[in-house]
Amino acid sequence: MGIIKYYDFKESEAFIFDGFIINQVKEGAVIEPKHNVLLNNCIKKHFSGKNMVYISNRAKSYAVNPLIYPKAEKIPNLVAIALIPKTQLMRKNAEYEREFFDKPYEIFDNLSGALDWAHSLLEKL
Numbered sequence: 001m002g003i004i005k006y007y008d009f010k011e012s013e014a015f016i017f018d019g020f021i022i023n024q025v026k027e028g029a030v031i032e033p034k035h036n037v038l039l040n041n042c043i044k045k046h047f048s049g050k051n052m053v054y055i056s057n058r059a060k061s062y063a064v065n066p067l068i069y070p071k072a073e074k075i076p077n078l079v080a081i082a083l084i085p086k087t088q089l090m091r092k093n094a095e096y097e098r099e100f101f102d103k104p105y106e107i108f109d110n111l112s113g114a115l116d117w118a119h120s121l122l123e124k125l
Helices: 035-047 068-072 088-100 111-124
Strands: 005-008 012-017 020-025 052-058 078-085 105-107
Touching: 012 035, 020 035, 020 111, 035 052, 035 068, 052 111, 068 088, 078 088, 078 111, 088 105
Parallel strands: 020 052, 052 078, 078 105
Antiparallel strands: 005 012, 012 020
């Protein structure tokens, strides 16, 4: 499970692995629907023709416009989202955001749980 590529974007760090992206948004960022273009470009570049899972490691405090989810849902090989909130407030926000995404979406207490779920889900597809 070695890292394939690392990106240090303006508002996040992305770690590309075989089958998934782990994204850590930077402190104070505001994630808007326009950020889906960046996500979609990464997916096209590294996962062309392959299913993948987006894992959000929410280690920092930032804002998410939930309207990103209906647009992200249209990325064909993005099959699921996993979130790892650091605080209870982040967990409540993630639970609210779940309402905007109609593909598999799970919330985990730690990265290993999210990775196990992502691997299991990809094996079933």
